[in-house]
Amino acid sequence: MASVPTTQKALEVVQFGDPLKGTLKLNKEAPVPKPGDGQVLVEMKYACLNPADVFTVQGIYPGVKNVTEKKPGFVAGLEGSGKVVATGSGCSLKAGTRVVPLLGERAGSWQQYLVVSEKQCIPVPDDVDDATAAQLFVNPLTVVGMLDEIQQKAPVKDNPWIVQTAANSTLGRMFIQLARKRGLKTINVIRTSATKQELVQLGADEVVVVSEESELSKKILQLTGGKGAAAVVDAVGGEIGTACCSSLAKGGLFQGYGLQSGQPIQVSNSDLIFKDIVIRGFWLAIWFPKQPSSVVQEVFDMLRKKELVPHIQKIFALEDYLEAFKAQFSPDRRGKILFKLT
Structure with missing residues (x-):
């Protein structure tokens, strides 16, 4: 010993x-x-x-x-x-x-x-x-869990666009990598342009800098050809999360997993009713215990292969x-x- x-x-x-x-x-x-x-x-x-x-x-x-x-x-x-x-x-x-x-x-x-x-x-x-x-635990498994939920519950078969906030974080970068591997497209929202090129090189399809846009939701609609996003994963809340939520397509899914702004999002009743969007949270502590033990080895395999870095x-x-x-x-x-x- x-x-x-x-x-x-x-x-x-x-x-x-x-x-x-x-x-x-x-x-x-x-x-x-x-x-x-x-x-x-x-x-x-x-x-x-x-x-x-x-x-x-x-x-x-x-x-x-x-x-x-x-x-x-x-x-x-x-x-x-x-x-x-x-x-x-x-x-x-x-x-x-x-x-x-x-x-x-x-x-x-x-x-x-x-x-x-x-x-x-x-x-x-x-x-x-x-x-x-x-x-191993917090970021990679959260990315896997959120993408699994999106592919099961959001209309990504007809519309591959996913918006994520806080895209320059470690989790955000992993999300870009795994979404790309699964054939999905990402619109990555960041506050300043300091990390924009890094995210593009990593595989981001689009990067939106909040400080450069007057209306974030309109920019997202433009990038998706007017469809809106099939899903949003949000770590920020507040005005940024609200704008992303309003850009959802019909049947779109909003997943909140953080609250960096300290402020909640505001959701339009008309979006809930007429666009049939779904608002829900994602917490690893709830998702992980329901998964087979093999999910951890799957993450290790992706780390080994540099599919998640x-x-x-x-x-x-x-x-x-x-x-x-x-x-x-x-x-x-x-x-x-x-x-x-x-």
Whole structure:
């Protein structure tokens, strides 16, 4: 068994609120837990900083138990990767096995060591690196899930156009790649032109810069030949999400999966009635448990083949968490923010 320290670094949520204003504390002497029966101790290599993690720190994300119970004093972080360094009795995983721990409502990836049930560990293939594996869960599976829903419930057979907001995010870039692989066309909405050419090179069919358009919905109608979009996937809400929703074709599907603006969309009753559009949300925590276990291996296969390529903006040490959050909030962020833990 590898030598394991008794203390570790852990980034703790000490109160809910603005991540840049004293809500987080780096504990350099947090205890390293010991695995019980059926549990493994994972030495974490990388952990992601996702929008849902921001909402966790703010105290508004319903997917973390400490948030719903209004109890700060915990380690946040929804996903990451590491390797097994110790096991409890009855475990089949061996020390040295690289894994992605599924943390669910407990969270906790922003620390150097964590204990998790062996059943909640996904082994990482040898040809997928640690930084890529750390991004397995939230973004790739959300993209797969949303596209599956679209292909099942939106009129894409006759109209291949899908609009997505926040298209320059890591998830947005993956959406472009997988939609193209499935024969669908994307209209990618971004706020500034800084990443426009990158998205075109990645395979975006159209890129619309909000700051350059007076009427976003009319632009989308123009790009779709007057049909409107078969589907919209929206991470922004507010005016941008509302404009995209109003550009839906008859029978179109709107999927909301984020709220970066902090404002809800407004939906026209006439669109609901006369265009028969459908408005629904997408949350991985609801979709994923209904899927076969093979969906994870499908994502690993796409990562191996470079059909999905997670783009990393920057990797920060845990001590530099304030700079990491500033990078996360940058309007021109081009990829995922990661913490390097060990």
